[in-house]
Amino acid sequence: MPLILLVDDEPNILSALCRLFRKEHVEILVAESGAAGLEIMAQHPVDLVISDMRMPGMSGAQFLEEVRSRWPDTVRLLLTGHADIATILDAINRGEIYRYITKPWDDNDIVLTVRHALERHVLEQERKRLEALTLSQNAELAALNASLENKVRERTAELEQARDGLVELNGQLKTNFLLSIKVFSNLIExxxxxxxxxxxxxxxxxxxxxxxxxxxxxxxxxxxxxxxxxxxxxxxxxxxxxxxxxxxxxxxxxxxxxxxxxxxxxxxxxxxxxxxxxxxxxxxxxxxxxxxxxxxxxxxxxxxxxxxxxxxxxxxxxxxxxxxxxxxxxxxxxxxxxxxxxxxxxxxxxxxxxxxxxxxxxTASPERIVVQIAAAMVQPGVTLACDLLLPNGSLLLSAGHFIDSGMCRQIIHFDTTLAQPLMLSVYGDASPG
Known part of the structure; x- marks a missing residue:
């Protein structure tokens, strides 16, 4: 249950506030001065404090500034019967006050303000709890990753060696397969x-x-x-x-x-x-x-x-x-x-x-020259002079293909997924002379 501290040097004000919040399912503590309020907060985990502005000895602004310094998570509200805007702004800036409430107050307004403040306090506490949990879990994961790092490196090296062997074997098989196709084709020709x-x-x-x-x-x-x-x-x-x-x-x-x-x-x-x-x-x-x-x-x-x-x-x-x-x-x-x-x-x-x-x-015109450009620099309106092949030898686009704006975007996007940049041979106008 949330704990609220009411601080005011007028007992009748404290009594009125106590009656007002009695139905709100909160625990209430009261103090008749700022110093007394600080002593109570040192002993109890207060969620929200409402302090009067004008009090002898320590003003409400001074009290809330001290609360902000020592218990920054506590929600702070200022109760004032004076419309001195400069004083109120000073209190807000010094104590980082959530809201200020003017006297005489409207019962519904002050109850709603406190409810919203407590809801915000709960959400803020939950956010901090989740952040702390995340940091803790991240630390645990970092420790786990550190312990697995050597094993991962060793296993990666094994897999890379196996992969290189398979790539080489696959390349040989592909070459032999295509060679066999050509042999079969030549049997008739x-x-x-x-x-x-x-x-x-x-x-x-x-x-x-x-x-x-x-x-x-x-x-x-x-x-x-x-x-x-x-x-x-x-x-x-x-x-x-x-x-x-x-x-x-x-x-x-x-x-x-x-x-x-x-x-x-x-x-x-x-x-x-x-x-x-x-x-x-x-x-x-x-x-x-x-x-x-x-x-x-x-x-x-x-x-x-x-x-x-x-x-x-x-x-x-x-x-x-x-x-x-x-x-x-x-x-x-x-x-x-x-x-x-x-x-x-x-x-x-x-x-x-x-x-x-x-x-x-x-594209066979003798008046045109071939230039080579990186895929990342390709512009719409060019024509491929040679087949555009992937690093593994697969055909992406054939020679003579006109690169429009849509195809240009696809080539640039595809290039970002490859470890090795694509180079295009395109036709360009020959320089005069």
């Missing part, structure tokens, strides 16, 4: 002159298109791997058949060729890392209008990676003579792809491919 380099060109362009479309890293990797391996199903075809353009195949040859997607999927499915790519290989001969094979998928029902692969593969094959009996110039290929928008190819992807090709052609 070695058997047909027009196929040489086809898979690598398709893989590179498909990856760039996927990045331009905003595909995530995992999806982009699956598209790249599927592009490298999309012709693996041709391994069962004869050397002569590999040289026959699709447009002039016989009925028997066409029937055999239509099995290439499913056989490619079957060859890749046993390898866990290639299962997603295998699904794209299966679907890369589907048509946007549903007249493709092997599952007659249509529209968005065809996986995006397969739609990309179908478009880019045909874009390259039309130029190397593997679809028509003659090689087609790039400008004529564009016209043919435009004619088949919405039929064989996703119309949005056709537009995106042309935009990508135009961007790649633009």
């Amino acid at each position: 070695m058997r047909g002159g027009n196929l040489a380099g086809h898979s690598l060109r398709v893989a590179d362009l498909s990856r760039k298109l996927a990045v331009q479309l905003g595909c995530d890293e995992a999806s982009t990797t699956d598209i790249f791997l599927a592009a490298m391996m999309h012709d693996i199903g041709k391994i069962g075809l004869s050397d002569d058949m590999l040289k026959v353009p699709r447009a002039v195949m016989s009925r028997e040859q066409s029937a055999a060729y239509r099995k290439v997607p499913t056989e490619g999927e079957q060859l890749l499915m046993p390898i866990a890392e290639l299962r997603n790519a295998a699904k794209l290989v299966r679907a890369h001969q589907e048509r946007f209008d549903g007249n493709g094979y092997p599952d007659q998928l249509n529209g968005a029902g065809i996986p995006l990676g397969a739609r990309i692969l179908a478009l880019v593969s045909d874009y390259d094959n039309l130029q190397n003579g593997m679809i028509l009996p003659r090689k087609i110039w790039p400008e004529e290929v564009r016209e043919m792809l435009l004619q088949d928008r919405g039929k064989q190819y996703d119309p949005e992807l056709v537009t995106a491919l042309f935009r990508l090709l135009d961007g790649l052609a633009g």
